[in-house]
Amino acid sequence: MRIFTMIGDPVAMKARTSFICGMFGLMAILRLLLGVGGEMAWFDKPENQAGILTARLAVEVQSLQKITGTQLGVVIESITLVVSALIIAFSYNWKLALLNLTFFPILVVGGALQMRQMNRGAGQNACKGADIAQEAFAANRTVVSLGLQPYMYEKFKKASAPTAKELYAGSGLFAAVHTLANSIIFFQFAAFFYVAAILFDTGEVGVLAVFRKIAAAWGFACNEGRNTERPMSFILRRIFASINFAGQGLGRTASLAPDFKSAHSNIKRTIETIERTTKMDVNVGLTPETALSGAIEFKNVCFSYPARPNTRILKAQPNTSTALVGTSGCGKSTIIQLVQRLYDVEQRGPGSGIFVDGMDLRTLSPNWIRDQIGIVSQEPNLFDVSIRENIAYGLNKEEPSMEQIIQAAKQANVHEFIEALPEGYETRVGAGGSLLSGGQKQRIAIARALIRKPRLLLLDEATSALDVDSERIVQATLDAAMQEGSRTSMVVAHRLTTVENCDSIVVLANGRKIESGPPQALMQTKGAYYALHNVDAAVVHH
Template structure:
């Protein structure tokens, strides 16, 4: 079929190509600019942020009050005159009582802040995951031509976890330490203007190179996340193809490839870790070196009598708070740099826009849920190329009219455009020219859900979900009763084998239906389509995986289901299309023959050659048979 290769990514190098799949979506920005994209997820929780801010200010204020209490204790307690011993003891007692009160306030405010910001981190992360997943499932197939599911899953899980750490911890820590830094700096100037001016000037000289180096950490953080996503994409691809991997004894090869990908991610992560470690070391050495130098000056001031011991003690504590806040901010900046890369990746994913959009305003099909006459279908001069192959026409000026209730079979060699026709009918893609009308309405003017609700499809590659048989069939119509599900299963000749399963319809079918045979999976898919009971039915090799007996049963069921509805059948096995009202023969995206089985065989064209190969009704030379052998 035409689109088989377009949706398949080769294993070699696939992960590396997806890493930059979204690079065009958003430009690289600074850390703070990247976090602006999170504002829509943060706004609904302004009240919680306000409460967290109150707790944060109270906790910071309590912390900043501690050094002042120590100054009072030193100057008025330990430094009291000998005749005022009783007064100094009372002052020490009062000071320690006040310290205990401050500690209690600090504990309550810190606990309230921790609970609130942790709740915010979990809540915002859950909202982001839901938004990203909802956005992805509404993308057109074009999106998945260039994006692996492992890449998307990495962004939904790993990247959102990093954002959770920022929202639930880092933002709070950053604001707390900013308050402590500003408050501590003010108190330092209140204690000693001279020493504070010196320490501030030195700190400015220290912070500038730290900020510049932090930009390199951010880039390495983004690269590290990309390499992790590559490894995740590769693992997802291989795990979904384990039977093929094992059949070709490629376990060792794929393990080696994954190990190489993991080692690449590890190498990039180590670059990030080394950069962060160096940044932390430089920050601590330079900041504390500055503070030690200023404290040395303060000690000389005490010895010279220009400063009290309490003032120096208070200055030391406030300097420690300022230095500690700077050290904590450097740690938070490292986490923020890493989360900024994750945020960019998620925003790139959210910025991806599907080319298939609902029109405004959208029309809805006026079709009954159980159509009695089927739906009319008309294609006028439709030309279409896949976005990944714009220079190759999958369909070329195709015109076709199908009457309500008519059964039309589409046959032809692989690559003729048969499956592309189905892709356009479901509006997974839009043609570059021409129009497709369903019951007289251009499908580009229809609401997407209304259009697809009117179409039932049995694909060649059957999808079975990790659920029981009942729910797998009920996927065709979510509100169907158990009785309706069983009725559809009987029509699809699936009831008997389902009943023989250990728990019957409640039997878990395994991931991708691994507990079923190919024919059983196909009958589940047929039952799902019959349960939907749409006016337009698309069958893409619906009986290709069935044995002769099952094919006979399902063919009988399908013939009954086709009554009263429009049906289009894609088939390579011509025995399944002989009773169609009309057979369309396609080649190179064009209709080259039209007629019934008998008239086409008599015509002696492509269909006659295909029939000869399958039914051996006429002699075909090897040269004539070669082009059709792929069919």
């Protein structure tokens, strides 16, 4: 039993890590010992929502662990016990063996109930890495954008895999409990049959007399004081014990039938996820050696989300600092995701697509283009680690020095706040940054984006969830970040006052560009931007 316990845990661990790889498109790359994945269209499907994937990771893989671990040992043990017991019983006397088989159903049910009780008492061991997996699922876009898939994989693997000491201790404890529980039953049986044999040989009237009469009616002479080589009591003891053991073994196996039935369908789905082939191999594509200048151009672009097949996207011209404005659902955030190549646009003929420095984005390695990008979203996804680690996640290709982390924090105007904390940069932020305010979380997210020194800075409504004071501080930080060095910025804004310093404004409606130009020029033309500006000003004044 200890051996099978040690087999089941590594099998389940392998299945869990393979499941994670399958979701992020890592399996084929792991065969090459390197790689990351990131096909957002797969996560957009209803059956692949974060909660569903987390439940599958726990339930489906647990099924595999159960049937390849201790339960497999129980099945093999039970089959061996049934076969051996029946051979022994029938070798003594087949008629008496058949007689005792009438008790077989009771023994089977009793064994099944005993096994079920043992399973309920043991419970199901929760995966130690479940929290890490849930966090990775919920923040999948941040994980992919920062290229953190290999790190999350290793972190999950380390948290989920028990040490050799834990594995040996756990399997030894289970083996001891299993042996003790079954030994007590066997001692009870041995005492019962010993007393029963004495009563039978002395001719005491009782239940055993019925067995004597039944045996005599079938033509077997019971021992009446004569010394025979094998007295009837000896035969009955052996046959009765053998049938009991066989029934107990069959009962254990029968109790596992529902688990095997459920595991069959669960494991089938798990294997489909593990063997999934990603449509976007992030290691395939061009990796230009020249530095990215940041020119972005949309030409006759058409794109649709898997769940929204009719959404159309606009044309846009490259600029140094471009703000995307428009009503909700017009396609602003979609453009930000397309630039990161979280999705690929449709092929609309020669010359169509998204071009970065004149290169078709679909021909570039997703890993490479994402390394050039810093992203700050409306809701910053922070991880339940220290502030230092959260900022360091932005530089996924190497371990940043403390000086680099502090410099990024200063640029994000958050260094003084961090230094004032009792534990400084080692302060844990809580799940999702729950221990920090909205403005504090956002500035740490900005520091994480700036530490990678991005050529492209993407701001997706980065201040929309903040109060007025926090918005003012964060907006000043973002304005400074957009002006730093040769950096192209694309800004999605919910309030037009936050994009007045941008070089160009692009007004979107129904997925198309309807107006573009410098803010002052657009105000003078009194077109779509002018109308949006007046509405925004009226809301702010009210």
